[in-house]
Amino acid sequence: xYFYLISVICCIFFLTEVSARxxxxxxxxxxxxxxxxxxKVVGKTTQLIHKIAEASNYKANIKIMPWARVYQTALxxxxxxIYPLVRTAERESSFIxxxxxxxxxxxxAKLKSRKDVNINKPEDAKNYxxxxxRADATYNYLIKNGFIxxxxxxxxxxxxxxxxxxxxxxxxxxxxxxxxxK
Numbered sequence: 001x002y003f004y005l006i007s008v009i010c011c012i013f014f015l016t017e018v019s020a021r022x023x024x025x026x027x028x029x030x031x032x033x034x035x036x037x038x039x040k041v042v043g044k045t046t047q048l049i050h051k052i053a054e055a056s057n058y059k060a061n062i063k064i065m066p067w068a069r070v071y072q073t074a075l076x077x078x079x080x081x082i083y084p085l086v087r088t089a090e091r092e093s094s095f096i097x098x099x100x101x102x103x104x105x106x107x108x109a110k111l112k113s114r115k116d117v118n119i120n121k122p123e124d125a126k127n128y129x130x131x132x133x134r135a136d137a138t139y140n141y142l143i144k145n146g147f148i149x150x151x152x153x154x155x156x157x158x159x160x161x162x163x164x165x166x167x168x169x170x171x172x173x174x175x176x177x178x179x180x181x182k
Contacts, residue, residue, distance in 0.1 A: 023058045025049055025081045026074055028067040028133075030159040032180065033084060036064055045084050045101055066157035068135040086137035104177040106138070109166070117172045126152050128172035131162045138175040 027034045027041070034043040041062040053060035065073070074082035075094060084101050085091070108119040108130075119125045122145055130153040132139045139155065147153050154171060156162055165171040 021058050022061050023053055023056075023081060024077075024079060025060055025062045025083060026070045027062060027064055027083050028070050028158055029064050030180075034062075034064065048101065049081075049083060067133045068157065071135045088137050088140070090140060091137075105179070106175050107178050108173045109176045109178060109181065110173045111166060111169070114169075114172065119173060125173060128152075129154060129170070131156060131165050131171035131174040133158060133162065141175070 027046070029035050030043075032043055033045045034041060036042070041064055046062065049060050049062065070082060074080050074085075081098075082095070085095065086104065087097060108125055110117045110119070117128055119128065126147060130142065130147070132142060132153055132155055134155045134157055139153075142153050143149075149155065154165070156165065162171070162174045166174060
C-alpha cells in the first residue's frame with residue numbers, strides 16, 4: 001500500500017511543472033500520527049510524508065495548525081497537501097485524492113473509570129457530552145445525526161484538548177480510532 005502511494009505521488013510530481021523543490025503540507029497536532037517534538041514535525045504519518053518527498057527529490061515543508069485552519073488552507077491555497085484527511089462524500093469533490101494512508105475504525109472513547117457512560121450506538125451518545133474537533137469529519141457526522149452543539153457536543157481545536165477535557169470529565173466521550181490511543 002505504501003509503495004503504491006509513493007509511486008502515485010512520484011508520478012504526479014514528475015508530470016507537473018513545479019518551480020520550487022519544496023512541497024507544502026498542512027496537518028494538525030494529533031499524536032501519534034503527527035506532532036511537534038524538539039521543534040520538528042514528527043509522527044507515523046509524517047514519516048511517510050518525508051519518505052514520499054525524499055523519493056521525489058523534494059523537501060517537505062510541513063506546518064501544524066488547528067484542524068479548521070488546516071482544512072481551509074488546503075481548500076484555498078494552491079499546491080498545498082493535507083494529511084491525513086478522512087475521505088467523506090462531502091469532501092470528495094473538494095480535493096484531489098492521492099492515496100490511502102490507513103483505514104480508521106472509529107469508536108466512542110470514554111474513561112474506563114466512567115461506568116456511568118454507556119454508548120452502544122450513536123443515539124446513546126446524545127445523553128452525554130461528546131467532544132469533537134472543529135471542521136473534523138466527526139463534527140459533520142454529529143451534526144448530520146441530529147446532535148446539537150453545546151448540548152450534546154462541544155468543539156475544540158485539536159486532539160490534545162479533547163484528551164484534557166476527557167480526563168477532567170468536562171466531556172464524557174469523543175470519537176476516535178482506538179488504535180491511535182495505544
